[in-house]
Amino acid sequence: MVARAPGAETAGMTRTLTRTPVAIVGGGPAGLMLSHLLALAGIESVVVEIRTRREIEETHRAGILEQDSVRLLVDSGASDRVLTEGDEHEGIDLAFGGARHRIDFRALVGASCHLYPQTEVFKDLADLQLREGRDVRFGVSDVSVVDVESARPGVLFTDADGAEHELRCDFLVGADGSRSTCRRAVPEPERRQYFREYPFAWFGILCEAPASAPELIYNHSETGFALISQRTPTLQRMYFQCPPDADADEWSDARIWEELQSRLGANGHTLHQGPITSRAVLPFRSFVQEPMRHGRMVLAGDAAHTVPPTGAKGLNLALADVRVLAEELERAVRADDPALLDDYSTRALGRVWKAQHFSYWMTTMLHSLPDATPFDVRRQEGELASLVASTAGSTYLAEGYTGWPTG
Numbered sequence: 001m002v003a004r005a006p007g008a009e010t011a012g013m014t015r016t017l018t019r020t021p022v023a024i025v026g027g028g029p030a031g032l033m034l035s036h037l038l039a040l041a042g043i044e045s046v047v048v049e050i051r052t053r054r055e056i057e058e059t060h061r062a063g064i065l066e067q068d069s070v071r072l073l074v075d076s077g078a079s080d081r082v083l084t085e086g087d088e089h090e091g092i093d094l095a096f097g098g099a100r101h102r103i104d105f106r107a108l109v110g111a112s113c114h115l116y117p118q119t120e121v122f123k124d125l126a127d128l129q130l131r132e133g134r135d136v137r138f139g140v141s142d143v144s145v146v147d148v149e150s151a152r153p154g155v156l157f158t159d160a161d162g163a164e165h166e167l168r169c170d171f172l173v174g175a176d177g178s179r180s181t182c183r184r185a186v187p188e189p190e191r192r193q194y195f196r197e198y199p200f201a202w203f204g205i206l207c208e209a210p211a212s213a214p215e216l217i218y219n220h221s222e223t224g225f226a227l228i229s230q231r232t233p234t235l236q237r238m239y240f241q242c243p244p245d246a247d248a249d250e251w252s253d254a255r256i257w258e259e260l261q262s263r264l265g266a267n268g269h270t271l272h273q274g275p276i277t278s279r280a281v282l283p284f285r286s287f288v289q290e291p292m293r294h295g296r297m298v299l300a301g302d303a304a305h306t307v308p309p310t311g312a313k314g315l316n317l318a319l320a321d322v323r324v325l326a327e328e329l330e331r332a333v334r335a336d337d338p339a340l341l342d343d344y345s346t347r348a349l350g351r352v353w354k355a356q357h358f359s360y361w362m363t364t365m366l367h368s369l370p371d372a373t374p375f376d377v378r379r380q381e382g383e384l385a386s387l388v389a390s391t392a393g394s395t396y397l398a399e400g401y402t403g404w405p406t407g
């Protein structure tokens with residue numbers, strides 16, 4: 001429904017007014033999945049996103065989907081490629097103290113996860129929205145949210161062709177990532193923010209080489225953490241702990257391989273090397289903003305919370321958020337009652353804090369602090385040894401990694 005806004009002349013420009021039940025700021029996997037789930041429930045939405053499709057597709061993100069994330073993608077009709085092109089993983093290796101130890105998810109909790117990169121999830125969702133003729137505007141600019149506390153919040157933006165728009169909605173969703181504009185629209189007295197910084201980051205690479213292992217290796221060593229992951233039979237993803245201010249362009253390929261080989265070599269493993277085709281330093285941060293509702297606005301995914309990447313919880317948490325949000329929004333839209341969305345905030349935050357703890361725990365168990373003493377390193381090895389030797393300990397890891405049931 002598009003109409004000219006009465007009196008919406010601004011600085012000689014005409015602003016086009018659109019009314020929608022739900023406006024979604026952010027067209028990453030969280031925003032697109034929510035729009036899809038709402039459409040399945042018969043609720044229209046409009047999605048606006050500042051990045052172009054291409055920009056999103058070219059940003060490398062994590063690659064592991066929990067069991068219920070896979071189920072959501074398949075059952076909602078968003079992706080069958082996750083099953084045909086993704087790789088099912090039934091365990092991971094923890095490497096420490098000179099050896100590798102497998103955590104067998106299938107045997108411990110009867111679950112698995114899938115290696116299927118976030119960029120592929122995004123492509124599936126963007127293609128679906130296009131096929132279904134849904135309203136998604138990529139490449140917009142000057143996004144601002146207005147009247148968040150009113151009965152009809154709004155989103156102002158300029159589209160990719162330079163035309164100005166005003167979107168008025170009954171409910172506004174901020175799925176606009178870790179630098180969220182929507183999050184900042186909540187007045188300070190109405191929100192609580194929780195932070196943790198870490199004195200390290202990850203150096204991530206893609207390289208053209210055969211896989212160095214059939215499953216992921218989370219590698220502890222005296223000189224720092226490394227993670228060996230995969231993408232395709234000829235393209236591999238690897239990460240290693242580095243200083244937070246590292247400059248990816250300053251590292252030669254030889255230096256990167258030396259660092260990775262020495263960390264894995266400490267536990268008796270050798271990597272297949274090949275040309276490095278992409279490199280970037282990834283920040284490390286834990287963050288939560290509570291509550292996840294303010295008036296008729298709700299936050300979802302990275303807009304409300306960030307986890308450090310160890311354990312790949314970010315995308316999975318975002319998908320779990322929107323699964324709950326679609327249910328709660330459906331009730332709120334039908335009743336035109338924002339108070340119903342308090343259930344969303346409570347239900348989502350329960351999982352968010354479990355994942356915050358899990359990501360923090362995996363991170364601190366496997367990374368070395370800049371001022372670590374030999375005691376600290378041996379103590380971590382003691383923790384890892386007790387984990388792999390204990391069915392209870394290994395089961396705890398397997399449950400968290402494959403994802404707690406979403407119910």
Ligand code: DHB
Nearest residue numbers: 062063229309310311312
């Ligand atoms: C990947 C990233 C992660 O943070 C992780 O814990 C596992 C895998 C990946 O990009 O493949």
